[in-house]
Amino acid sequence: MPEGYHPNVAAPGGSINFLWMMAANREREDRQHGVVNVQPDFAAIPSGLDKGRAGSMMHGMDVRLKLEAPSEELRAEFLDMAAGLRRPRRVAVRACFSGFRGLSSATRLGRA
């Protein structure tokens, strides 16, 4: 699967189980688990992935998802939203912001 969204589903009564294996394009720099582009159509649907992200953050994963927005404009939106200065106005931003709030919570927990 060199590119593309890649969901899968199990037939009823059975599970779909798989070994996933990935190779980073750039050694070390791109070796980031959980840094994904969610299909915009589904970005606002609660999926439970937030729980996974919160857990993964304990190992530093997903941090780039929140801190490295696709553009400086979105990054500014993240920061404004985190500060309560702006409400999410785009689906993708809302989805990322959900994770961003999780990061903030995790950070607070970590400091506590």
Next chain:
Amino acid sequence: MALTAGSSVALTQADWPHTITVRATGNSPDGRGARGAGAVASRARRARHHAGTCDCTRKDLESDARLRLEGRYGAHRQRHLPGSQYRRAKGRTHAVVPGKTASKYLHYGRIILDAGDAPLRFDTKQLETGLVCLNGSATVRTGDQSFTLDRYDSLYVSRDASIEVAPGAHGCDLAEIAAPVERTYPVQFVSFKSVQQDPGLHLNVGNAPNQRELNILIGKNVEAGRILAGVTFSAPGNWTSWPPHEHAAMLEEAYLYIDMPAPSFGLQLVYTNKNDPELATIVRQDDVC
């Protein structure tokens, strides 16, 4: 080809065995159908998806399309899902290889040995290598270190190393994941038990109908250059990799379907344009996608 709203026509792609139905949606001002340009782009993506993967002849492709209607695998599918070729091949086999398949860096192979078989030796050369035990057990030696791998245990071995795999009492079935790296990283063993006890590596993700258990075997817990690996187990009848996501700018990926005894099967989609997927196929145990 000009289409009117509501009409449809079946096109057979020369470089793709699937029959694609293009429907005019009526929202294109020239009446050619809204997906005309999209179909061209999708053909290009499919070509990239198959770049270097497939040297099938047109006869192979046509035969494969016909066999699919009969519920059987053709030569093209066996090549496209190469795991099916290596399903029970003993020894060390390679299914995903840059230059031969669509990956640029990712290598995947399988090491299957029966109990009592002679140890298998190979050098990692310029590839960092991860071994994941899928079934049975194995004793893996590298340098002056020795590790016993049971089910879903994993071992990271640095480049420029030698590996010796000796099967356990019930044989062994290992996945070999590798990628080229410039730097050398240390040998690291990860037990599945330790993964399951770590809330940062063992995740229960989603709710029905997209509930699954995610285990990160070679992730942030392992110092490495390129490779990442883990195992995901869905709840029965559930979706995984949901919501749909992609990460092509940073990572290429392959799935090996495991622990899905017949008659279990799943459906795998790969798409950039949801209306025109590059791949929509049934997957079974030991397929690779």
